[in-house]
Amino acid sequence: MSEDLKILDEVTNSDYKWGFVSNIESDNAPKGLNEDIVRFISLKKSEPEWLLQWRLKAFRHWLTMTEPKWPNVSYPEIDFQDIIYYSAPKKKPTLNSLDELDPEIKATFDKLGISLIEQQRLAGVAVDAVIDSVSVKTTFRETLAELGIIFCSFSEAVHDHPELIKKYLGSVVPYTDNFYAALNSAVFSDGSFCYIPKGVRCPMELSTYFRINSAGTGQFERTLIVAEEGAQVSYLEGCTAPMRDENQLHAAVVEIVSHTDANVKYSTVQNWYPGDKNGKGGIYNFVTKRGICLGDRAKISWTQVETGSAITWKYPSVILKGDYSIGEFYSVAVTNNMQQADTGTKMIHLGKNTRSVIVSKGISCGRSQNSYRGLVKIGKNASYARNFSQCDSLLIGDKCGAHTFPYLEVANKTAKVEHEATTSKVGEDQIFYCNQRGISTEDAVNLIVNGYCKEVFNQLPMEFAVEAQKLLSISLEGSVG
Amino acid sequence: MLSIKNLQAAVEGKQILNGLNFEVKPGEVHAIMGPNGSGKSTLASVLAGREEYEVSGGSVSFLGTDLLEMSPEDRARAGLFLAFQYPVEIPGVSNANFLKTAVNEIRKARGEEILDSKAFLKLMNEKMKLVEMDKAMTQRSVNEGFSGGEKKRNEIFQMAMLEPKLSILDETDSGLDIDALRIVSNGVNALRTPDRSFIVITHYQRLLDYIVPDFVHVLYKGRIVKSGTKDLALELEEKGYDWIKEEIAVGA
Numbered sequence: 001m002s003e004d005l006k007i008l009d010e011v012t013n014s015d016y017k018w019g020f021v022s023n024i025e026s027d028n029a030p031k032g033l034n035e036d037i038v039r040f041i042s043l044k045k046s047e048p049e050w051l052l053q054w055r056l057k058a059f060r061h062w063l064t065m066t067e068p069k070w071p072n073v074s075y076p077e078i079d080f081q082d083i084i085y086y087s088a089p090k091k092k093p094t095l096n097s098l099d100e101l102d103p104e105i106k107a108t109f110d111k112l113g114i115s116l117i118e119q120q121r122l123a124g125v126a127v128d129a130v131i132d133s134v135s136v137k138t139t140f141r142e143t144l145a146e147l148g149i150i151f152c153s154f155s156e157a158v159h160d161h162p163e164l165i166k167k168y169l170g171s172v173v174p175y176t177d178n179f180y181a182a183l184n185s186a187v188f189s190d191g192s193f194c195y196i197p198k199g200v201r202c203p204m205e206l207s208t209y210f211r212i213n214s215a216g217t218g219q220f221e222r223t224l225i226v227a228e229e230g231a232q233v234s235y236l237e238g239c240t241a242p243m244r245d246e247n248q249l250h251a252a253v254v255e256i257v258s259h260t261d262a263n264v265k266y267s268t269v270q271n272w273y274p275g276d277k278n279g280k281g282g283i284y285n286f287v288t289k290r291g292i293c294l295g296d297r298a299k300i301s302w303t304q305v306e307t308g309s310a311i312t313w314k315y316p317s318v319i320l321k322g323d324y325s326i327g328e329f330y331s332v333a334v335t336n337n338m339q340q341a342d343t344g345t346k347m348i349h350l351g352k353n354t355r356s357v358i359v360s361k362g363i364s365c366g367r368s369q370n371s372y373r374g375l376v377k378i379g380k381n382a383s384y385a386r387n388f389s390q391c392d393s394l395l396i397g398d399k400c401g402a403h404t405f406p407y408l409e410v411a412n413k414t415a416k417v418e419h420e421a422t423t424s425k426v427g428e429d430q431i432f433y434c435n436q437r438g439i440s441t442e443d444a445v446n447l448i449v450n451g452y453c454k455e456v457f458n459q460l461p462m463e464f465a466v467e468a469q470k471l472l473s474i475s476l477e478g479s480v481g
Numbered sequence: 482m483l484s485i486k487n488l489q490a491a492v493e494g495k496q497i498l499n500g501l502n503f504e505v506k507p508g509e510v511h512a513i514m515g516p517n518g519s520g521k522s523t524l525a526s527v528l529a530g531r532e533e534y535e536v537s538g539g540s541v542s543f544l545g546t547d548l549l550e551m552s553p554e555d556r557a558r559a560g561l562f563l564a565f566q567y568p569v570e571i572p573g574v575s576n577a578n579f580l581k582t583a584v585n586e587i588r589k590a591r592g593e594e595i596l597d598s599k600a601f602l603k604l605m606n607e608k609m610k611l612v613e614m615d616k617a618m619t620q621r622s623v624n625e626g627f628s629g630g631e632k633k634r635n636e637i638f639q640m641a642m643l644e645p646k647l648s649i650l651d652e653t654d655s656g657l658d659i660d661a662l663r664i665v666s667n668g669v670n671a672l673r674t675p676d677r678s679f680i681v682i683t684h685y686q687r688l689l690d691y692i693v694p695d696f697v698h699v700l701y702k703g704r705i706v707k708s709g710t711k712d713l714a715l716e717l718e719e720k721g722y723d724w725i726k727e728e729i730a731v732g733a
Contacts, residue, residue, distance in 0.1 A: 428532075433569040435553035436529050436562075437583035437639065438590065447582060451573025451622065 029086035035059060038186050041086045045155050045189070048162060058175035058185030065179045071342035072371040072403055073311050075284065083249055085187045085220070140204065150195040151206055154222055157193035164195060168226055172255035172292045172319070180251040180313075181288040184220045188253070191221035196231035196262075205461055207236040223254040227262035229295065234265040236464055248273075250309075252287045260295025260322065265303070267460050268316075269468050272308035274475075277366070279338030282310025289316035293325030293351075301328035302345065303459040305468040307475040310339060315373065317346035320354035320385075327356040330456040332468070334475045335368030335400070344374035344405075349385040349415070358389040361453050364400035365476065371403040376419075380411040387416075393423040394452050396445065396476070446473045482507050482678050483528075483548075483647055488539035489703075490527045497523040499703035500539065505647065508675040512689055512714060513682045515700035516722045521682045522566060524700070525651040529563040530556050544646065557583075558590030560646030564636040564653050571623040576635065577605065579623045580642050587643055608641040612668040630661035637668040648672075649680045654688040666691030686718035699725055 029040050038059050042052040067078070144151050150161060158165050175185035192208045208223065227233055237254075250272060258264045266289075275282025285308075291300035302316035318327030329345035347356035356376065364370040376387045393402035404421050426448050434444030450457070450469055457465045483505040490498040497520045505511055515521055527534045528541065530553035541548040548556060571579065584604070585595045596604065605619060612634045624632050633653050640648055650669070654662055669679065669692050681692055689697070689711055697713040698705045699722070707713065707725055717725075 427569070429569045430571055432529075432531055432553060433565065433571070434579075434583075436557050436565075437579070437643065438554055438557040438586040439582055440554050440586070443582065443586070447574055447579065448571055451571055454573040 028084050031084050032081040033059075033083070033085055033187065037085055041187055041189060044086060045158070047155075047158060050166065051158060054170070054175070055186050058182050059187075061176055062179070062182035062186055065182055067179050068313075071313050071373070072369065072405070073313065073340040073342050075311055075340075078249065078284070080183075086189050144202070144204075147200050147203070148197040149200060149202055150193065152193055154188070154191040154193050154224065157224075161193070161195070164226065165193070165224070168224055168255065168257055169222075170255075172257060172290050173253050173288050178288060180286040181253055184222060184251050184253045184288070188220045188222040191223045191252070193223075194225045194233065194235065196227045196233045198228040199230045200228075201231070202233040205234050205236055207238065219248075219250045219252070221252050223252070224257075225255070225264055225266070225291075226257045227259060227264050229259045230261045231259070232263045234461060235267070236461065237266070237268045238271070238467075248282075249284050249286070252289075254287070254289040254316075256291030256300055258291060258293050258295070258298040258300050258325075261297050262295070263299045263301075264291065265301045266291070266316070267464055268302075268304040268306070269460075269464060269471060270304065270306045270308055270312070271471055273310075274308045274337065274339050275310040277337040279310065282339075283308065285309035285312045285314060287312075287314045289314065290319065290346075291317070291327075292319040293322050293327065293354075295325070296322040296351070297324045297326075298322045299326040299328075301326075301330070301459070303328075303330040303456065304332070304343075305453075305456070305460070305471065306331070306333040306341060306343060307471045309341075312339075312341040312343050314343045315345055315375075317348065318356065319348045319350065320356065320382075321350045322354075323351040324353045324355075325351055326354070328459075329356075329358045329360070329374075330459045331360045332363070332453045332456045332472070333361070333370060333372075334363045334472060335365070335370045336475055337366040337368060339366070339368040341369070342371040342373055344372045344391075346375040346377070347387055348375075348377045348379070349382040349387070350379045352381065352383045352385070354382055354385045356385075356387045358387070358391070359455055360389075360391045361456055362391075362393045362402050363396065363449060363452070363476075364393070364402050365396035367399045369401045369403070371405060373405040373407075375407040375409070376417055377408075378410040378412050378415040378417065382412050383414045385412065385415045387418065389417075389419045391419070391421045392452070393421075394449065395423065395425045396449075442477070445476055449476060482509075482544060483680075484542045486540045486542075488524075488527070488541060489537045490523060491535050491537055492523060492533055496537075497534075497703050498527065501700075501704055503698070503705060505678045505680065507646075507678055508673075509696065510673070510679045510681060510692065510694045512692075512694035512697045512711075513680060513700055513705075514684065514697060514714065514717055519700045520703040521700055522651055523703075525563055525566075525649050525680075525682060528556075528561065528649060529553060554586070555590075557643075557645075558587050562640050562643055562645035562648045564633075564640055564648065564650045566651040566653075566655065568624045568627075568632040568636055570625045570627075572625050574623050575620050576623050577601075577619040580605070580619075580639060583639070584642055604642065608638060611641050611671050612638045613664050614638050629656040630658065633657055633665055634661065634668075637665050641668060641672060644672075646676070647678045647680070649682070651682050652684065653681075654683055654685060662688065663691065686714040689714045701725065701729065 029037055038055050042055055173181050175182045194206055196202055225235060256264050272283035272285055293300055300318045306312050316329060320327050327347050333341045333343050335341045345358055358374055360372045362370040362372055372391045378385045391404050395402055402423055406419055408417055410417055426445060430448055431441055431444045457468055460468055485501055485503040488498050488501040513521055536549055581601050588595060614634060624635060653665060694711055697709055697711055699707040706729055
């Protein structure tokens with residue numbers, strides 16, 4: 001084995017640094033799933049009847065569905081009766097005072113590096129933190145409220161803004177959409193809601209932090225973002241979980257509605273526990289994310305940095321309904337050890353002169369498998385629609401795999417669709433060149449991979465980009481010997 | 482500075498260096514010439530620590546330590562620099578960022594303080610002049626889309642930034658036009674000091690008009706078979722290598 005391969009091998013053997021378990025008392029539902037559990041969750045959240053009925057419809061529909069088998073991933077069958085569908089920290093914190101926040105939860109967030117203290121104003125980030133199933137604290141709510149911006153947990157929104165939830169819930173991702181979206185619709189426990197009124201430009205980054213803490217639980221959060229005409233918002237999402245031997249399910253749904261001239265930017269840094277190097281444990285991240293550009297000149301931009309999870313199954317998509325609307329997808333997906341990722345996007349062009357850009361950077365190391373799967377669909381009325389896709393794969397070592405599955409469906413002759421794809425290896429020549437300039441192999445791999453991801457990192461807000469780079473280097477640790 | 486004794490090395494099972502002896506003292510410039518396949522680039526690679534090259538015998542001492550025991554990055558940090566014959570491209574990594582990482586790694590190894598961005602920029606601006614390099618080049622990705630001449634100039638620029646004790650120039654002149662050759666040579670000459678040494682590997686005497694060597698050696702079949710002053714290079718230019726090959730054949 002050459003030196004580089006040895007290094008690759010070692011770098012892929014790093015430990016997960018967010019693997020702590022917080023000792024927070026939690027209030028769990030019994031294991032398993034049936035209508036009673038759905039009712040239990042709805043009751044726990046004191047939901048209105050219409051929402052319970054919606055959940056039950058979703059649940060009944062879910063029963064008729066089967067797990068999708070088309071992704072290029074393999075895992076043992078999931079026993080959906082062996083999962084706890086609701087887990088809430090027991091001491092329910094009041095939202096009025098930080099002092100009343102459970103010190104353990106606070107310590108957890110401190111470890112994660114997200115301070116809930118309003119000093120965060122300096123960083124200009126408002127945070128909604130979700131532990132297991134419940135949204136714990138939303139910072140800066142008052143500041144935002146002055147502008148008419150609503151940023152709160154999903155359950156609160158159900159109570160305080162039912163008309164908005166009723167109008168938009170399931171409007172982009174209906175519960176019939178797919179197996180996991182249906183499951184989420186039945187059992188979702190909390191999440192974030194964000195509403196930007198007409199003409200308002202959100203003055204700070206909004207951020208949600210998700211963490212799965214309890215054993216044997218699934219996390220099913222729902223995020224709904226609505227930007228009214230001419231509104232603008234940048235939304236960040238971060239995720240971590242403790243190390244556990246068993247696999248945990250995370251099936252979230254994110255819906256974005258962007259009205260005329262509105263602009264929504266959604267950035268994710270996903271770092272769920274990926275499992276150990278033999279593939280034991282880790283999160284199954286089966287997520288449905290979709291946005292719709294409802295009005296003309298609306299824009300939705302997805303940026304994701306996926307470094308965690310045992311399995312990632314995720315296609316943040318944009319439906320380009322309004323004329324001249326724009327959809328963007330920038331992605332870095334890293335797989336190491338035994339991780340598997342099948343991720344990409346769907347750009348559905350319905351309106352005229354709609355434009356979409358896809359930049360996907362896959363990085364595979366260890367014995368991992370990394371697939372890009374993307375659909376570009378041009379409807380028959382989408383005259384002069386344009387898409388540009390670039391899908392690059394980078395291989396580190398010789399035991400991993402990279403795959404690309406691009407799908408193109410073009411029903412309008414005036415459309416212009418471009419697809420570029422490359423596959424490359426981190427070359428021994430590149431590493432040696434860096435070595436010869438005094439740079440260690442591990443630093444060299446980081447440098448090379450960061451260079452490769454630059455286009456995507458440039459899309460991230462500054463602080464997030466720094467975090468993404470750090471995460472990337474941690475994920476790559478041990479990938480080179 | 483550098484002392485090579487009876488060095489034997491192979492690549493992919495093929496023996497290339499066959500008991501090479503070679504000595505470089507501080508401040509000296511040695512030119513190594515020789516026909517294709519004589520082992521010139523192999524020597525450069527072995528000294529820099531490229532892994533595919535297997536050392537089967539002999540010793541190399543660099544500044545009193547066993548060079549062959551060191552990793553490639555430690556050799557670089559100790560002050561050994563290789564100007565590559567074919568510099569590698571690193572997309573997305575700016576020249577400046579790359580060099581800042583390299584410079585600071587080497588400074589760390591020397592026990593010097595790490596340069597902050599301001600000090601680094603100052604150093605960079607100063608050294609850029611040496612090779613008449615355009616500022617825009619420092620913001621471009623390492624060697625990506627560089628012309629052959631720009632790549633070689635970039636190698637010398639890196640050398641100037643890293644201030645090595647021993648520099649090995651592996652056919653830096655190949656593919657250069659007259660102007661680039663002059664610029665590259667001026668860069669090298671500006672770095673010549675009484676305690677810095679150079680090994681210049683080349684096919685052409687022309688380069689040695691610009692970088693005047695103290696010694697010229699002929700490498701043939703993995704051994705240094707003839708050494709002399711810069712006049713030897715002129716003689717080679719005129720007569721080729723056959724007469725040396727014949728001498729050896731007679732000697733054997």
